[in-house]
Amino acid sequence: MLTEAQIAHFQTFGFLVIRQAFTRSEVEALIREADAAYAAKSDREKDGSSSMWTSELVEERPALMKLMEDDRIYLSIGGLLGRDFIWNGSEIMWGIDPTLADHTWHFDGHKTSRNLDYPRTKVMLYLDPQRRDTGALRVIPGSHRDPLHKALFPLQDAHLGGDPNPYGVEGPQIPACAIETDPGDIVFFNQWLYHAVYGKEGKRRVIVLKFGPRPRTHAHLAMLRDGAPAGFAPHPALSNSKRLRIRRLAEACSELEAQVEKLD
Numbered sequence: 001m002l003t004e005a006q007i008a009h010f011q012t013f014g015f016l017v018i019r020q021a022f023t024r025s026e027v028e029a030l031i032r033e034a035d036a037a038y039a040a041k042s043d044r045e046k047d048g049s050s051s052m053w054t055s056e057l058v059e060e061r062p063a064l065m066k067l068m069e070d071d072r073i074y075l076s077i078g079g080l081l082g083r084d085f086i087w088n089g090s091e092i093m094w095g096i097d098p099t100l101a102d103h104t105w106h107f108d109g110h111k112t113s114r115n116l117d118y119p120r121t122k123v124m125l126y127l128d129p130q131r132r133d134t135g136a137l138r139v140i141p142g143s144h145r146d147p148l149h150k151a152l153f154p155l156q157d158a159h160l161g162g163d164p165n166p167y168g169v170e171g172p173q174i175p176a177c178a179i180e181t182d183p184g185d186i187v188f189f190n191q192w193l194y195h196a197v198y199g200k201e202g203k204r205r206v207i208v209l210k211f212g213p214r215p216r217t218h219a220h221l222a223m224l225r226d227g228a229p230a231g232f233a234p235h236p237a238l239s240n241s242k243r244l245r246i247r248r249l250a251e252a253c254s255e256l257e258a259q260v261e262k263l264d
């Protein structure tokens with residue numbers, strides 16, 4: 001369970017790190033799974049790429065799906081977002097796409113549908129050490145909220161092809177906090193937070209789990225719908241799971257799907 005101070009850290013700065021939540025042997029098992037997921041995908045798609053950033057592989061691998069219901073993640077997300085949270089999918093990154101070796105400053109979303117009161121949250125498990133200039137996630141603390149969020153629009157514009165140095169300095173010099181991590185650490189961050197990564201190197205294996213509060217307004221639902229063209233039907237592995245927490249998440253996906261269908 002998180003402390004009140006940890007929750008306040010997340011709410012105030014937009015991120016939280018839990019150090020060494022997973023043991024070395026647990027991390028080794030996760031690395032084996034991430035490597036196997038990459039090998040299976042390469043085998044399946046034979047596209048010759050030496051990296052991947054793909055969704056829904058966590059749901060395909062029972063050993064990874066356990067993370068969704070793991071106390072260290074499930075209860076922490078409940079503390080950060082409230083107990084009635086929803087599942088928003090997963091990603092695995094393996095290796096480095098050269099076009100994203102530097103991933104410039106951005107927030108996950110659009111300027112036109114800013115619902116800063118809806119904290120979509122990513123849980124990042126970095127399975128290789130990450131240091132400031134070699135792939136650590138950088139964040140601008142507090143930028144998930146206005147007025148700072150809006151003031152930093154030039155960074156989002158630069159990310160999308162506008163003036164690359166809107167503040168007269170290169171991306172790595174933008175005032176920020178580099179979240180250096182070792183395998184076993186968990187990083188939670190609000191997706192409205194401006195974030196970037198510079199100098200990725202090595203295999204850089206990352207498991208990402210995504211959650212949000214249950215949407216309560218039309219605007220939240222519309223934003224979620226627009227960000228999920230494939231819809232919200234739960235992955236069969238979730239619906240078929242016998243695990244209570246996972247079943248709850250699957251049911252929430254189905255409820256969301258029904259709500260979104262009624263939107264227009």
Ligand SMILES: O=C(O)CCC(=O)C(=O)O
Nearest residue numbers: 103108136137195196197
């Ligand atoms: O690669 C990372 O650590 C962060 C990737 C990122 O920018 C994102 O998840 O939106």
